[in-house]
Amino acid sequence: MAMPSPTLFQAYVRQALSWLEAYTGDMPLHRYLKNAFRQQPKLGARDRRYISALIYDYFRMGHTLRNRSRLDKMLIGYFLCEQGPMPLIRAWQPEWLSTLPEGALPPPFQRTAWFPDFRIEELFRWSEHVTKGLSLQAFAERFLSQPHVFIRIRPGHASRVQALREGVAMLDAHTWALPAGVELEEQVSGEEGKDYVVQDYASQGVMRWLVEQLPSASVKHWTVWDCCAGSGGKSIFLADNLLLSRLMVTDIRPTILANLRRRFRQAGISAYVAAAVDVTREQELARIMGKQTYDLIVADVPCSGSGTWARTPEQLHFFAVERLNDFQALQKRLVTQAIRYLKPGGYLAYITCSVFRAENEEVADAVSREGLQCIGQRLITGYTVGGDSMYIALFRAG
Structure with a gap:
C-alpha cells in the first residue's frame, strides 16, 4: 500500500x-x-x-x-x-x-x-490520593503505550491453544499477553470462550489471589453471588477453580447480562441464576434475593476505573478528583446491602479497578467497621506487563 x-x-x-x-x-x-x-x-x-x-x-x-x-x-x-x-x-x-x-x-x-x-x-496529577504500593513512575509510564490484551487458558484446554504469530507473550502456563489491535483468531488457536477467555492480567491476579486465600477451596462446594458481575469474567474464573453448588450473578445493566449469558454458554456454564438489579436498593434487592445467603460474595464495584485509564486515556484529561466522594458513597451503600446476604463465616471479596485510596483502603476500613474481619488486601499492578491495575480486600463474617 x-x-x-x-x-x-x-x-x-x-x-x-x-x-x-x-x-x-x-x-x-x-x-x-x-x-x-x-x-x-x-x-x-x-x-x-x-x-x-x-x-x-x-x-x-x-x-x-x-x-x-x-x-x-x-x-x-x-x-x-x-x-x-x-x-x-x-x-x-x-x-x-x-x-x-x-x-x-x-x-x-x-x-x-x-x-x-x-x-x-x-x-497523572493525583499522586497524593493513590493506594499504598503503587509506583507512580511506572504507573504513569504505562499511559504512553496501548495496553495488551490478555487471555486466560481454561483448565484442561492448554493443548488446544497455540501461538500463531510473533508478539504473543506467555507470562505463565495460563496467562498470555497479546498485542492490541489484532484479531484474536489471528494470534492464537483454539475457541474463545471455550478454550480461553479474554481477561486482563490484573483481573486474573485478583481472582487467583482470592482463591488462594479461601479455605479448602478445592473440596468445598461454594454458594457464590457475583453482585456486580459485568460480562462474567470473574464468575467464569470461579467456576473454573472452585466447586460451585449455587451461582447467582447480578448487574444493574440488562445489556451486559446478555453478554454474560453468551459468555457462559461458550464456557459451558448453565447452572446459574442471573438478574438485573440495583444492589443499593434494599427492597428491590430483597425481591430478587429472597432469604438465600452465600459463602462468597464478589463485589467488583463501580469506581473511577483509574487502574484502567491507559485504555481510556481521555479520563486523564477530564476526571475531577471530587468525583471520588460520590464513588466512595456508592461503594459503601452497595457493600452495606450486599453483606446482608453473607452467611456467618462467609467471605466478601471487595474489588475495584481503581488506584485511589478513597475507593480502596478507605472503603475497606469502612467494611471492617461493619463488623467483618479483613483477611488481607492486595494491589495487583499490571503496569509491569502492559496491563491494568486492580485492588482486592477479602473479609470474613463473624
Whole structure:
C-alpha cells in the first residue's frame, strides 16, 4: 500500500484537531470516534487509524506539556507513543526524527528526554490520593503505550491453544499477553470462550489471589453471588477453580447480562441464576434475593476505573478528583446491602479497578467497621506487563 502524501497527513492532523476541539468527555472516546467516523464514510481504515492515534496520543499526555498548543501536544504525543516508521512526523516535524539513534525506536519514556517540558509527574496529577504500593513512575509510564490484551487458558484446554504469530507473550502456563489491535483468531488457536477467555492480567491476579486465600477451596462446594458481575469474567474464573453448588450473578445493566449469558454458554456454564438489579436498593434487592445467603460474595464495584485509564486515556484529561466522594458513597451503600446476604463465616471479596485510596483502603476500613474481619488486601499492578491495575480486600463474617 502506498504511503499517504504529506497533504493527506495534513488532512489527518486537521481532522484530529477539529474533533479534539469538539469532544467534551461526556461519552467514552471510542464511542465518540465511532460516531464521528460514521459521519465521514469516505475515511478508510488507514485514515481512521491515523486520526484515532493522534487523538488518543494527545490524551495520553495527561496534564503535562500544559503550555503547548493543542497541535504541539498532539504531535508530541504521537511521536512518543507510536512505534515503527513515522511518516506523519516526517511530514510535520522531521527534525524530531533526526534526534533518534539508528535502528529501532527507543521505548516511549526514553523519547520524552527530547522535550524538556515533559514532566512524567504531571501526566497523572493525583499522586497524593493513590493506594499504598503503587509506583507512580511506572504507573504513569504505562499511559504512553496501548495496553495488551490478555487471555486466560481454561483448565484442561492448554493443548488446544497455540501461538500463531510473533508478539504473543506467555507470562505463565495460563496467562498470555497479546498485542492490541489484532484479531484474536489471528494470534492464537483454539475457541474463545471455550478454550480461553479474554481477561486482563490484573483481573486474573485478583481472582487467583482470592482463591488462594479461601479455605479448602478445592473440596468445598461454594454458594457464590457475583453482585456486580459485568460480562462474567470473574464468575467464569470461579467456576473454573472452585466447586460451585449455587451461582447467582447480578448487574444493574440488562445489556451486559446478555453478554454474560453468551459468555457462559461458550464456557459451558448453565447452572446459574442471573438478574438485573440495583444492589443499593434494599427492597428491590430483597425481591430478587429472597432469604438465600452465600459463602462468597464478589463485589467488583463501580469506581473511577483509574487502574484502567491507559485504555481510556481521555479520563486523564477530564476526571475531577471530587468525583471520588460520590464513588466512595456508592461503594459503601452497595457493600452495606450486599453483606446482608453473607452467611456467618462467609467471605466478601471487595474489588475495584481503581488506584485511589478513597475507593480502596478507605472503603475497606469502612467494611471492617461493619463488623467483618479483613483477611488481607492486595494491589495487583499490571503496569509491569502492559496491563491494568486492580485492588482486592477479602473479609470474613463473624
